[in-house]
Amino acid sequence: MEDQKIIDLYTNREERAIHETDKKYGRLCTSISMGILNDIRDSEECVSDTWLTLWNQIPPKKPNPFKAYICRIIKNLSLKRYEYHHAKKRNSQYDLSLEELEECISKEQNVENQIELRELKWIIAKFIEELPKEKRILFLRRYWFLQSVSEMARDYEITPKNMSVKLLRIRKELKEYLKEEGFEI
Secondary structure (H helix, E strand, C coil): CCHHHHHHHHHCCCCHHHHHHHHHHHHHHHHHHHHHHCCHHHHHHHHHHHHHHHHHHCCCCCCCCHHHHHHHHHHHHHHHHHHHHCCCCCCCHHHHHHHHHHCCCCCCCCCCHHHHHHHHHHHHHHHHHHCCHHHHHHHHHHHCCCCCHHHHHHHHCCCHHHHHHHHHHHHHHHHHHHHHCCCCC
16 A cells, blocks of 8 residues: 555544554564564564554654654664663664764764754765665665664675675765764764
């Protein structure tokens, strides 16, 4: 079913909207959540919470693109669940992927940096848009969808070491791009 038709079902308050959303995006949402939580029960609960969030937000919202909207919701819910369960623990793929990006982005967070942070978000978005398609997909799979290097390597039928090298090169490009845009690393 097309996204607009699913949104129309939500707008008309038809319960079938949840079934259609689960049918079309359930596996994607579970994959995103499992990449963060690595726990099937928590992931299933986050997926259910995602459907509830959609039910409560549509209407008045009319998300476009719908898929990105759903992915953002499941990611945020999963991250909240992760933070709740692992407040003082560090060992997940989520932590590893963020640590990889730390070399590109300053960790210092003060009031003066808030304006720079907004600008940084736009510059990173611009960087991602300018990447060739394959690199963009790799970057988003690793740092947005938080997929493990081994999972990505398996999908591309290369070794995890080769995938790590590809990701390292993309991070180096990001670092150079940020320098060119005036961000001190």
